[in-house]
Amino acid sequence: MTGWFTAFVAINQRELIRFWHNRSRLLSALVRPLLWLLVFAVGFRSVLGVSIMPPYETYILYQEYIVPGLCAMIVLFNSMQNSLSMVYDREMGSMKVLLMSPYPSSFLLFAKLFASAVLSLLQVLIFIALCFLVDVDISLTGIVLATPAIFMTAFFLGALGIILANFIKQLENFAGIMNFVIFPMFFMSSALYPLWKIRESSEWLYWICYYNPFTYGVELIRFALYQQLNSSALLVILSTTLACSIAALMTFRGHKHA
Amino acid sequence: MPNIVVENLYHSYGAKPALQAIDLIIRPGFNVILGPNGAGKSTLFSLLTGILPAQKGQVRYDQQDIKTQRRSIMHRLGVVFQQPTLDxxxxxxxxxxxxxxxxxxxxxxxxxxxxxxxxxxxxxxxxxxxxxxxxxxxxxxxxxxxxxxxxPQFLLLDEATVGLDADTRQLVLNTLRDYVTVNDVTLLWTTHLMDEVQSNDALTLLHKGKIQAQGLTTDLLVQAQCNSVFDWYCSLTQTVEAM
Known part of the structure; x- marks a missing residue:
């Protein structure tokens, strides 16, 4: 059992070291949502009124509305960044070292996803700490309750990233992931606007957002931050995480033969 | 004895066969697979490490099949790939x-x-x-x-000295030869560099995806009436080219 633990810790440690070496990644991970919060949300707060809707008990400022969406955005970008580093590992050969480990692929994949989720969580917590500076009202209990929600969403998106990594044959193709996965996933969700508001403008867009699993990650985090459980979001995230993890495991094993 | 047994191994990329009917027994000691670029050495290496799944045939380490007992084999297998794999x-x-x-x-x-x-x-x-x-x-x-x-009981090194200067090559080879002797491990060394082969090595010549000859280097040279590995290599590969 000690050997498994040693391997698990080493995989996590390696991801943390790599993240620490690449501090600009942390900076850009924070600048992106902060720009949305401090520029986009401030500009739109007078245009967009968000009426009372769960989990909120009163009218809220737009700035407050988009915080959970921006938390999910950090997780989304970090997970996709991880898929990029997986492609890098494959190109540089270090993926072979991992695959030559005697431990099962499922365990190695779990360790990698766990490491990615820890990194996502760290970044989100730093972002939430910065949110306090702009008077976004989130309780400490909410943050504690949101931790598993962020973790689960990170697992789902991490697994999705690993599936995508299988389709990225070269590092240069990452722009395609930005355009065809990250942006549509983020914009066509409840991260920036509530679904009822989207439905008022476009029925078809509403249905896309409705079926976008990222929406449920955002809602799971949103409800948890306000100390509530969105059980349908939990169910969707759990089932998509399971489905994506199985698919990720199959593609991860396929990395051997890539 | 820690042997690696390869039986009737076959692999192709699309319609083009890269390896055909490979039968090998790799015994403890320093084993060399010699072959020019494109001979199928790296494909064989990938099959031996389980990086590629065998399309036909078997690879066994001490009776353990790499397809079914990979975990146990990986505990006993050390590998140096041709491509750098350091982080x-x-x-x-x-x-x-x-x-x-x-x-x-x-x-x-x-x-x-x-x-x-x-x-x-x-x-x-x-x-x-x-x-x-x-x-x-x-x-x-x-x-x-x-x-x-x-x-590891088994060591596989794929073109491990490519790109190294003469001194480093010698250092690497000498260290590994000593290591093999002291620890009684089974080492497989794939190379296209003939000067890396010594008279007491178990030598296999791989060319065009097939094994052309195998045995103790000195025996192979005597059989072929050649004075050097270079002559032996040229005579065999030219015979194959002519066929």
């Missing part, structure tokens, strides 16, 4: 401990095991250096040390 974001020590941990070995044990090799490969003073700062020769030495961390 350049980690230090020398971190690369070693990371690999050790992937085999369930603690940092203390890794460093204890590596110390003599780090000394003989001239890397003992560079443990905290970034791997990125190492030259190609030092990186290759580090990869070889790393492959020995878990004291």
């Amino acid at each position: 350049l974001n980690l230090s020398v020590q971190q690369n070693l401990t990371y690999f050790g941990a992937l085999h369930g070995i603690t940092k203390v044990s890794v460093m204890r095991q590596c110390e003599p090799l780090l000394q003989s490969f001239g890397l003992a003073e560079r443990l905290s250096d970034s791997t990125r700062s190492l030259n190609q020769g030092h990186r290759r030495r580090l990869e070889i040390i790393r492959a020995l961390i878990h004291q």
Whole structure:
């Protein structure tokens, strides 16, 4: 059992070291949502009124509305960044070292996803700490309750990233992931606007957002931050995480033969 | 005895066969697979490590099939790939401990095991250096040390001296030959460099995806009435070309 633990810790440690070496990644991970919060949300707060809707008990400022969406955005970008580093590992050969480990692929994949989720969580917590500076009202209990929600969403998106990594044959193709996965996933969700508001403008867009699993990650985090459980979001995230993890495991094993 | 047994191994990329009917027994000692570029050495290497699944045939390590008992085999297998596989974001020590941990070995044990090799490969003073700062020769030495961390019974090295200067090549070869003798391991060395073959090596010539000859180097030279591995190699490969 000690050997498994040693391997698990080493995989996590390696991801943390790599993240620490690449501090600009942390900076850009924070600048992106902060720009949305401090520029986009401030500009739109007078245009967009968000009426009372769960989990909120009163009218809220737009700035407050988009915080959970921006938390999910950090997780989304970090997970996709991880898929990029997986492609890098494959190109540089270090993926072979991992695959030559005697431990099962499922365990190695779990360790990698766990490491990615820890990194996502760290970044989100730093972002939430910065949110306090702009008077976004989130309780400490909410943050504690949101931790598993962020973790689960990170697992789902991490697994999705690993599936995508299988389709990225070269590092240069990452722009395609930005355009065809990250942006549509983020914009066509409840991260920036509530679904009822989207439905008022476009029925078809509403249905896309409705079926976008990222929406449920955002809602799971949103409800948890306000100390509530969105059980349908939990169910969707759990089932998509399971489905994506199985698919990720199959593609991860396929990395051997890539 | 820790043997690697390859039976009727076949692999193709699309319609083009890369390896055909490969039968091999790799016994303890220094085993060399010699062949020109494109002979199928790297494909064979990938099949031996399980990186590629065998389309036909079997690879067994001590009766254990790599398809079904991969985990157990990986505990006893050390590999140096032709392509560099170090993590350049980690230090020398971190690369070693990371690999050790992937085999369930603690940092203390890794460093204890590596110390003599780090000394003989001239890397003992560079443990905290970034791997990125190492030259190609030092990186290759580090990869070889790393492959020995878990004291494998089987060692596979694919063109491990490509791109190294003559001194480093000699150092690597001598260290590994000593290691094989002292530890009684089964080492497979694939190369296209004929001067790396010694008279007491078990030699296999791979050409155009087929084994053209195998045996003890001295016996092979006597049989073919050749004075050097170079002559022997040329005579056999030219015969194949003419066919």
